[in-house]
Amino acid sequence: xxxxxxxxxxxxxxxxxxxxxxxxxxxxxxxxxxxxxxxxxxxxxxxxxxxxxxxxxxxxxxxxxxxxxxxxxxxxxxxxxxxxxxxxxxxxxxxxxxxxxxxxxxxxxxxxxxxxxxxxxxxxxxxxxxxxxxxxxxxxxxxxxxxxxxxxxxxxxxxxxxxxxxxxxxxxxxxxxxxxxxxxxxxxxxxxxxxxxxxxxxxxxxxxxxxxxxxxxxxxxxxxxxxxxxxxxxxxxxxxxxxxxxxxxxxxxxxxxxxxxxxxxxxxxxxxxxxxxxxxxxxxxxxxxxxxxxxxxxxxxxxxxxxxxxxxxxxxxxxxxxxxxxxxxxxxxxxxxxxxxxxxxxxxxxxxxxxxxxxxxxxxxxxxxxxxxxxxxxxxxxxxxxxxxxxxxxxxxxxxxxxxxxxxxxxxxxxxxxxxxxxxxxxxxxxxxxx
Ligand code: ASP
Ligand code: MG
Numbered sequence: 001x002x003x004x005x006x007x008x009x010x011x012x013x014x015x016x017x018x019x020x021x022x023x024x025x026x027x028x029x030x031x032x033x034x035x036x037x038x039x040x041x042x043x044x045x046x047x048x049x050x051x052x053x054x055x056x057x058x059x060x061x062x063x064x065x066x067x068x069x070x071x072x073x074x075x076x077x078x079x080x081x082x083x084x085x086x087x088x089x090x091x092x093x094x095x096x097x098x099x100x101x102x103x104x105x106x107x108x109x110x111x112x113x114x115x116x117x118x119x120x121x122x123x124x125x126x127x128x129x130x131x132x133x134x135x136x137x138x139x140x141x142x143x144x145x146x147x148x149x150x151x152x153x154x155x156x157x158x159x160x161x162x163x164x165x166x167x168x169x170x171x172x173x174x175x176x177x178x179x180x181x182x183x184x185x186x187x188x189x190x191x192x193x194x195x196x197x198x199x200x201x202x203x204x205x206x207x208x209x210x211x212x213x214x215x216x217x218x219x220x221x222x223x224x225x226x227x228x229x230x231x232x233x234x235x236x237x238x239x240x241x242x243x244x245x246x247x248x249x250x251x252x253x254x255x256x257x258x259x260x261x262x263x264x265x266x267x268x269x270x271x272x273x274x275x276x277x278x279x280x281x282x283x284x285x286x287x288x289x290x291x292x293x294x295x296x297x298x299x300x301x302x303x304x305x306x307x308x309x310x311x312x313x314x315x316x317x318x319x320x321x322x323x324x325x326x327x328x329x330x331x332x333x334x335x336x337x338x339x340x341x342x343x344x345x346x347x348x349x350x351x352x353x354x355x356x357x358x359x360x361x362x363x364x365x366x367x368x369x370x371x372x373x374x375x376x377x378x379x380x381x382x383x384x385x386x387x388x389x390x391x392x393x394x395x396x397x398x399x400x401x402x403x404x405x406x407x408x409x410x411x412x413x414x415x416x417x418x419x420x421x422x423x424x425x426x427x428x429x430x431x432x433x434x435x
Pocket of ligand 2: 037
């Protein structure tokens with residue numbers, strides 16, 4: 001079987017639900033199990049209701065209207081969700097009465113988004129002649145701890161597969177939701193449905209986990225900057241982790257760990273272009289593939305240099321520097337050190353003055369704005385001789401001055417800092433060299 005996960009934007013309107021139906025119908029022979037998010041916008045509205053209900057002025061009518069409109073547009077009985085929407089309204093009423101929204105109650109409230117969307121999708125599939133059944137993840141045994149709002153799954157002992165083997169038709173599972181040992185409904189954190197898809201894929205030994213979004217997968221470079229950028233057909237988990245950080249926000253790598261654990265490929269696909277193979281993230285690295293996977297970047301980087309003669313042969317110096325960065329919530333992406341200096345990048349312009357002031361107690365600090373970070377990502381960098389030379393040679397020929405360079409020993413990437421004015425020139429030159 002395969003897992004097919006559809007996010008809120010893929011289920012936001014009647015047309016998009018009809019599109020999802022066609023995509024699934026064309027793949028029934030692969031034995032799909034669906035994992036769905038709440039309809040677009042619903043979780044955000046529920047978060048807002050949880051915030052305002054204790055003060056007494058939350059309004060559920062917007063959420064009710066949204067679901068009723070979808071049901072009407074899909075020619076489904078308007079009373080289909082009466083039970084769920086009724087329970088939701090009662091809960092909000094209760095929250096107003098007791099002027100309270102505990103994390104436990106908040107998760108219960110948020111759960112109605114996915115509980116409703118799974119029922120809408122299942123009802124539409126049945127209406128179209130494709131037998132399907134809405135399934136609440138907490139009813140089939142997706143167990144978590146009691147960390148409401150960000151619950152972590154507890155190990156599955158086979159109960160999920162056992163419970164699900166009794167179901168008839170295509171299961172339409174709620175993403176995002178679990179249940180703690182006391183029977184309370186929990187949520188896995190915002191955008192948790194990808195995580196749910198990986199957990200169910202793991203529990204059911206899926207042949208593939210498909211994450212359906214609205215892009216053709218992960219790109220070799222930012223298409224807004226580089227004309228020849230194209231989707232990456234496949235990459236390793238290590239590469240996906242590096243890429244996720246640089247604008248490749250299609251997938252958070254931590255969410256697919258349960259898939260990696262069981263060596264299940266994860267494929268990112270486009271609901272608007274379903275026949276495109278998208279990008280597949282493979283649990284193992286294919287050594288025969290080309291060494292470089294993508295050239296990505298991050299803009300508006302500040303280059304901070306700290307020169308401190310006493311750093312010479314002094315232990316604990318870097319620890320001090322990073323403790324200060326931590327205290328000021330400054331995210332350091334790239335570091336280069338010498339015996340007397342440390343150069344690092346930071347992207348939180350608003351926090352920098354205070355950060356640099358405290359850093360000044362350790363030595364002389366200089367800050368240079370308007371820089372960009374380029375990252376050449378590819379697991380093959382470790383096995384291929386001379387990639388760094390090619391990177392530097394290409395930039396030299398393009399007339400780009402490299403300010404800092406960093407390559408870790410695991411060599412999944414080469415990081416470079418350049419002046420922002422050179423960004424397009426640099427990324428374009430590297431991309432045409434490697435692709
Ligand atoms: N509906 C949840 C959210 O918006 C989970 C998800 O979409 O993945 O965060
Ligand atoms: Mg989402």
